[in-house]
Amino acid sequence: xxxxxxxxxxxxxxxxxxxxxxxxxxxxxxxxxxxxxxxxxxxxxxxxxxxxxxxxxxxxxxxxxxxxxxxxxxxxxxxxxxxxxxxxxxxxxxxxxxxxxxxxxxxxxxxxxxxxxxxxxxxxxxxxxxxxxxxxxxxxxxxxxxxxxxxxxxxxxxxxxxxxxxxxxxxxxxxxxxxxxxxxxxxxxxxxxxxxxxxxxxxxxxxxxxxxxxxxxxxxxxxxxxxxxxxxxxxxxxxxxxxxxxxxxxxxxxxxxxxxxxxxxxxxxxxxxxxxxxxxxxxxxxxxxxxxxxxxxxxxxxxxxxxxxxxxxxxxxxxxxxxxxxxxxxxxxxxxxxxxxxxxxxxxxxxxxxxxxxxxxxxxxxxxxxxxxxxxxxxxxxxxxxxxxxxxxxxxxxxxxxxxxxxxxxxxxxxxxxxxxxxxxxxxxxxxxxxxxxxxxxxxxxxxxxxxxxxxxxxxxxxxxxxxxxxxxxxxxxxxxxxxxxxxxxxxxxxxxxxxxxxxxxxxxxxxxxxxxxxxxxxxxxxxxxxxxxxxxxxxxxxxxxxxxxxxxxxxxxxxxxxxxxxxxxxxxxxxxxxxxxxxxxxxxxxxxxxxxxxxxxxxxxxxxxxxxxxxxxxxxxxxxxxxxxxxxxxxxxxxxxxxxxxxxxxxxxxxxxxxxxxxxxxxxxxxxxx
Amino acid sequence: xxxxxxxxxxxxxxxxxxxxxxxxxxxxxxxxxxxxxxxxxxxxxxxxxxxxxxxxxxxxxxxxxxxxxxxxxxxxxxxxxxxxxxxxxxxxxxxxxxxxxxxxxxxxxxxxxxxxxxxxxxxxxxxxxxxxxxxxxxxxxxxxxxxxxxxxxxxxxxxxxxxxxxxxxxxxxxxxxxxxxxxxxxxxxxxxxxxxxxxxxxxxxxxxxxxxxxxxxxxxxxxxxxxxxxxxxxxxxxxxxx
Numbered sequence: 001x002x003x004x005x006x007x008x009x010x011x012x013x014x015x016x017x018x019x020x021x022x023x024x025x026x027x028x029x030x031x032x033x034x035x036x037x038x039x040x041x042x043x044x045x046x047x048x049x050x051x052x053x054x055x056x057x058x059x060x061x062x063x064x065x066x067x068x069x070x071x072x073x074x075x076x077x078x079x080x081x082x083x084x085x086x087x088x089x090x091x092x093x094x095x096x097x098x099x100x101x102x103x104x105x106x107x108x109x110x111x112x113x114x115x116x117x118x119x120x121x122x123x124x125x126x127x128x129x130x131x132x133x134x135x136x137x138x139x140x141x142x143x144x145x146x147x148x149x150x151x152x153x154x155x156x157x158x159x160x161x162x163x164x165x166x167x168x169x170x171x172x173x174x175x176x177x178x179x180x181x182x183x184x185x186x187x188x189x190x191x192x193x194x195x196x197x198x199x200x201x202x203x204x205x206x207x208x209x210x211x212x213x214x215x216x217x218x219x220x221x222x223x224x225x226x227x228x229x230x231x232x233x234x235x236x237x238x239x240x241x242x243x244x245x246x247x248x249x250x251x252x253x254x255x256x257x258x259x260x261x262x263x264x265x266x267x268x269x270x271x272x273x274x275x276x277x278x279x280x281x282x283x284x285x286x287x288x289x290x291x292x293x294x295x296x297x298x299x300x301x302x303x304x305x306x307x308x309x310x311x312x313x314x315x316x317x318x319x320x321x322x323x324x325x326x327x328x329x330x331x332x333x334x335x336x337x338x339x340x341x342x343x344x345x346x347x348x349x350x351x352x353x354x355x356x357x358x359x360x361x362x363x364x365x366x367x368x369x370x371x372x373x374x375x376x377x378x379x380x381x382x383x384x385x386x387x388x389x390x391x392x393x394x395x396x397x398x399x400x401x402x403x404x405x406x407x408x409x410x411x412x413x414x415x416x417x418x419x420x421x422x423x424x425x426x427x428x429x430x431x432x433x434x435x436x437x438x439x440x441x442x443x444x445x446x447x448x449x450x451x452x453x454x455x456x457x458x459x460x461x462x463x464x465x466x467x468x469x470x471x472x473x474x475x476x477x478x479x480x481x482x483x484x485x486x487x488x489x490x491x492x493x494x495x496x497x498x499x500x501x502x503x504x505x506x507x508x509x510x511x512x513x514x515x516x517x518x519x520x521x522x523x524x525x526x527x528x529x530x531x532x533x534x535x536x537x538x539x540x541x542x543x544x545x546x547x548x549x550x551x552x553x554x555x556x557x558x559x560x561x562x563x564x565x566x567x568x569x570x571x572x573x574x575x576x577x578x579x580x581x582x583x584x585x586x587x588x589x590x591x592x593x594x595x596x597x598x599x600x601x602x603x604x605x606x607x608x609x610x611x612x613x614x615x616x617x618x619x620x621x622x623x624x625x626x627x628x629x630x631x632x633x634x635x636x637x638x639x640x641x642x643x644x645x646x647x648x649x650x651x652x653x654x655x656x657x658x659x660x661x662x663x664x665x666x667x668x669x670x671x672x673x674x675x
Numbered sequence: 676x677x678x679x680x681x682x683x684x685x686x687x688x689x690x691x692x693x694x695x696x697x698x699x700x701x702x703x704x705x706x707x708x709x710x711x712x713x714x715x716x717x718x719x720x721x722x723x724x725x726x727x728x729x730x731x732x733x734x735x736x737x738x739x740x741x742x743x744x745x746x747x748x749x750x751x752x753x754x755x756x757x758x759x760x761x762x763x764x765x766x767x768x769x770x771x772x773x774x775x776x777x778x779x780x781x782x783x784x785x786x787x788x789x790x791x792x793x794x795x796x797x798x799x800x801x802x803x804x805x806x807x808x809x810x811x812x813x814x815x816x817x818x819x820x821x822x823x824x825x826x827x828x829x830x831x832x833x834x835x836x837x838x839x840x841x842x843x844x845x846x847x848x849x850x851x852x853x854x855x856x857x858x859x860x861x862x863x864x865x866x867x868x869x870x871x872x873x874x875x876x877x878x879x880x881x882x883x884x885x886x887x888x889x890x891x892x893x894x895x896x897x898x899x900x901x902x903x904x905x906x907x908x909x910x911x912x913x914x915x916x917x
Contacts, residue, residue: 046908056900093908130912179714223712225912235713238705272704297908307871308837456887457894481879482907524887572910578876580847585811586916587778587785596907 028349029208035198035351037210038079039259041330041338042068042086043294046093046131047114048333049383051375054095054394055476063333065114066375067365069121071337073376075363079341080197083212084122087294087330088129088263090114091143095472099390101135108164112143113383115167120382123169124192127216127261128176129295133226137233144171148185150178150233172216172261174242176234185234189215189246191255196344210344210351213255215246217262219276219295228594238273243285251287256351257342260288265296265329266309266322280312283322289353290340291327299336299362300329320360328360337363397469399605403613405478407463408641410451411505411520411528412671413624414648416617417463417478419532422447423616424604425569425597426533429487432591433567440489440567440590444555446531447569448498452480454525459638459665470605479598483571488588492553492564497582499538499550499622502529506549509542514631516656519671527579529570531621541625542673551625571597618649627673636660639667651675698725700732707736711743726756734760735768742775747782750775754783761793766801769793773808774916777817787817803836804917810844814853823854834865838917839872846880863891873909878902 042065051064061067076082091097091114100106100113111119118126132140138156141148145166147159174188192212200206220236239262247258260282267277275281279293293300300310301320310317320327320340328338343357365373380387407417425447433440453463465474490498505528507521519542531538538553553560567590573579576586593600605611627633634656645653656670698706703725709718719740725733734756741753754775760768773793779785791812797805810829813822827848833841846865849858863884869877881892882902888894 092911134911177713179712182713182715219912220708221912221915224915231712232714235708235711235715237708238701241705270700272701273708274704457896481882481903482910483879484910524883526883572913573876573879576876577843577847578879580851580853583815585815585844587811587815587817592913594911596910 029198029346029351030200031347031349032201033198033206033208033346034354035196035208035210035344036080037196037257037342037344038075038082039290039292039328039338039340039342040072040075040082040084041292041294041328041340042084042334043263043292043330043338044089044129044297044332045086045114045334046089046332047091047097048094049096049113049117050380050387051372052387054390055473057391057394057473061372062366063335064365064375065117065334066377066379067373068334068337069117069376069379070373071363071365072121075337075339081194083124083192083194083259085214085259085261085292086118086123086126087261087292088127088216088218089131089294089332090118090126090129091140092131092134093333094390095394096386096390097135099393100386101139103393104389105139106143108142108160108162111165111167113386115143117379117382119168120378123167124194124212125169125190125214125216125261126167126171127263127292128171128173128186128218129263130219130222130225132218133222133229136229142166144186146186148178149181149183150185151180153229153231153233156229170214172214173218174215174246175217175220175236175239176222177237178234179232186216188242189213189250191250191253198344208346210256211254213247213250213253213258215243215250215258215260217242217260217264217278217282219264219278220274221276226594236273239275239278240271240281240285241273243282243288247285247287257289257344257353258287259290259292261292263293263295265293265298266312266315268312277309279327280309280314280322283314283325283327288325290342291322291325292338292340293327293329294332296329297332298329299331299364300327301360301362320362324355326358326360328362330362331364335365337365339363394472397471398475398602399470399609399611401465401467401470401611401616403611403617403647404467404644405463405465405617406641406644407451407453407525408637409645409648409650409653410454410525411635411637412645412653412669413620413622413650414645415530415532415620416613416648417451417465418449418530419619420605420611420616421449421479421597421601422532422569424601425449425485427604428485428593428595428600429567429569429591432487432593437590443489443565443567444535445487445567445569446495446533446536448502448529448531448574450502450527450529451525455636455638455666456524457664458662459667462638470611472602475598475602475605479596479601481571481573481597483573483597485569485591485593485595485597485600486572486575486589487567487569487591488575488584489565489567489590490583490588491562492560492566493562494583494588495560495564495566495568496550496553496562498529498568498584499531499540499553500547501579501581502527503540503542503549504546506540506542508545509627509629509633511543511627511629513629516632516634517629519633519635529574529581532619533621534619536621538622539625540622541627543625543627613647624671624673626675629673632656632670633673634668634670636666637669639665641667642669645669697728697730698733703730703732703736706733707740710736711740726759729763731760731763731765731768734763735765735771738768738771742771742780745781750780750782761796764798766798769796769798770801770804770808773797773805777808777811785817787812787815787819789818791818803833803838803841806830807833807838807841807844807917810841814844814848823848825854827854833917834868839869839874839877839914840917842866842869842872843874843877843880846877860890863889867891870905873905873914875906875909875913878906878909882906 173186303318330338709715738757776790814826849862885899
């Protein structure tokens with residue numbers, strides 16, 4: 001570990017001097033001298049430092065930089081010379097990164113956990129992905145040790161007065177510029193001076209100098225994805241145009257090798273500067289000796305890949321070449337290390353690559369026998385305090401509740417697991433409309449939520465958050481999917497269609513049948529959207545066919561007119577076509593928030609602090625229309641949960657069969673709809 | 676006007692050169708990026724100058740920049756520039772006009788009939804995108820009676836040409852049996868194709884399938900959890916509308 005650290009410190013020092021000297025004279029390397037150098041790539045680490053899942057609070061060996069680090073160590077032993085690069089999407093993606101960015105923001109003198117371990121491993125340079133911008137420009141400026149010259153948007157804390165702790169290797173990015181001064185935010189490229197262990201013509205070992213130029217690019221679409229931080233503050237320029245400008249400049253400064261780090265994949269559509277995945281075109285810019293790519297969370301080379309982007313003209317997916325340029329993409333979350341092995345030969349005082357000997361590999365942390373390479377212990381040691389603090393944060397109570405929030409009886413009227421979600425969503429959207437969409441200020445804001453877990457896998461497959469303290473990880477039980485909050489504008493007719501579609505959950509009941517009829521059909525529980533709002537009421541008549549089941553739809557005591565207008569809070573999935581709800585195809589969306597429904601829920605609980613059944617668990621907007629059925633109407637739920645129904649005020653539910661016989665811990669319950 | 680001519684000269688190959696050949700589409704896209712995100716007035720002036728000489732790419736680019744400013748006056752100007760480009764046969768301008776009428780914008784109330792008009796005017800290079808929106812119009816009955824069979828034809832055309840949004844919608848039609856015979860396996864195949872493009876809703880269908888167990892995707896809570904993580908990642912960089 002020490003060795004890597006000192007090497008990287010040395011690198012930064014020589015880098016500084018290299019930046020200020022151009023056109024210096026160097027001793028010529030004797031013709032025929034050979035050297036092998038391996039370029040190692042990590043990409044899309046997404047702050048997965050350890051093999052750990054912070055939601056489940058348990059180890060996950062399939063991911064984690066602590067294991068990639070073992071592959072790095074092995075590669076360094078294997079090759080006489082190696083350089084280590086990161087492609088980006090590095091500092092965001094786990095509870096650890098959220099903790100350091102948002103919960104307990106890093107102080108100026110502290111180094112981000114991810115960069116800390118990268119410093120330990122001695123990286124030579126890194127690029128910038130799109131997710132680097134997720135926490136805002138002020139944070140990125142701080143943790144990368146920069147002081148961006150930008151006019152920040154509202155909501156960002158000011159750029160720190162002095163440079164803060166950051167990585168001890170250069171971060172490079174050519175295609176992002178400040179609106180304020182029209183200059184790049186990062187160094188567009190660096191030229192690294194290195195000493196290679198080479199072999200002279202006579203076979204004797206010899207140390208020779210080399211200059212390695214590194215240039216990096218991020219996808220131009222960051223301006224859309226992180227609009228809330230970037231709009232009007234920064235802009236991007238064309239990747240191909242900048243490569244054509246800078247690469248000759250780097251060569252003129254003596255770069256023997258040019259490494260392009262580009263956070264993106266391959267796309268053979270005609271080149272235009274706003275193309276998201278520009279690297280198929282970038283590879284055709286003269287002078288690039290190796291390309292380290294990422295963003296798509298894929299492995300390249302991969303002979304078996306059916307991905308469109310790896311089956312384009314000029315792409316050798318088996319050997320890892322794009323238009324003859326050796327190229328690697330190292331998967332994501334530390335699952336894979338990319339390795340490009342170059343064999344250099346000196347000729348006429350210049351290094352050239354013996355292309356026939358170039359080898360490109362993607363080395364996984366999972367062995368052929370499905371086991372995983374062991375972690376490098378020093379990685380965990382370096383960030384143990386941050387790791388423990390994150391676990392403590394995930395377990396910290398954010399509020400408490402005097403009732404259990406469960407989905408056992410969600411099908412028959414217990415809204416305890418949905419109402420708090422609806423309240424949080426309604427609150428968020430109402431505030432958003434007031435602040436940013438004044439044209440809709442007069443429209444009522446409603447919200448829908450559905451039970452995510454309704455017993456597919458048996459009696460344990462239900463939402464259950466016990467009464468008492470609520471922690472962050474409980475929010476993931478209440479909101480299973482990492483969806484983002486969307487709101488749509490619908491008419492009264494559209495709202496009715498929505499609720500009709502949600503009522504597909506129920507089979508059509510024939511009241512005359514004397515035999516047992518199952519109330520619930522095959523439509524999954526997560527399609528049973530429901531409203532829990534004191535102002536809105538509706539009945540579901542299960543004796544009617546789908547399409548005419550929603551009766552007496554009332555808002556504030558008056559029938560809802562088909563032309564009335566409402567704003568309804570939901571998630572990206574439903575608003576964009578998920579579940580195939582009529583009219584919900586993306587065209588009604590008026591708010592597409594980058595905030596997750598889960599985070600909105602967490603914030604709401606933090607503010608509300610104490611949840612009670614009375615305020616947060618009883619406002620069902622819907623009831624079943626009365627049915628005098630001749631036979632029993634039944635549904636399944638977990639065994640032994642009748643007291644849950646009773647506590648939720650469902651007096652018409654009883655046990656029909658204590659065990660449904662499936663062996664999955666389910667019981668059959670009966671509901672009397674005549675009351 | 677004099678200033679305009681100066682700006683044009685920056686790009687002009689020769690003074691005799693007609694507008695259409697003054698700047699390549701990539702050069703105009705670069706100017707658009709500078710004018711839009713870069714708030715570069717000079718780039719805006721250059722684009723305007725090119726647009727005034729009749730360059731359809733520049734007219735569309737100006738339209739795009741103005742649309743993103745999100746106020747009624749600029750949207751109205753944007754529509755004007757886009758119509759000029761579309762009148763010259765610029766497919767992507769017609770597509771943008773269609774989208775603006777389908778989704779609405781400040782000062783523009785959604786209008787399915789007007790949207791359809793522009794989607795039907797796009798040429799072959801934007802045909803898959805236009806087909807996707809025509810599918811939405813037919814399925815949603817926007818200014819027209821609902822026609823699932825027509826929606827299916829449009830979505831299939833677009834899906835077969837690689838549009839993940841259309842793949843997802845086609846999957847939905849197979850799942851629900853609208854316009855086609857219900858076929859859950861075929862639905863899942865289309866969801867899988869769309870998910871390969873990181874389509875968040877399609878990935879959510881895979882998560883749901885792994886949760887309940889599906890003929891193509893057998894029950895696996897681990898796989899469902901992986902799919903949920905994949906949704907989280909995909910939602911951080913949602914694909915723009917086609």
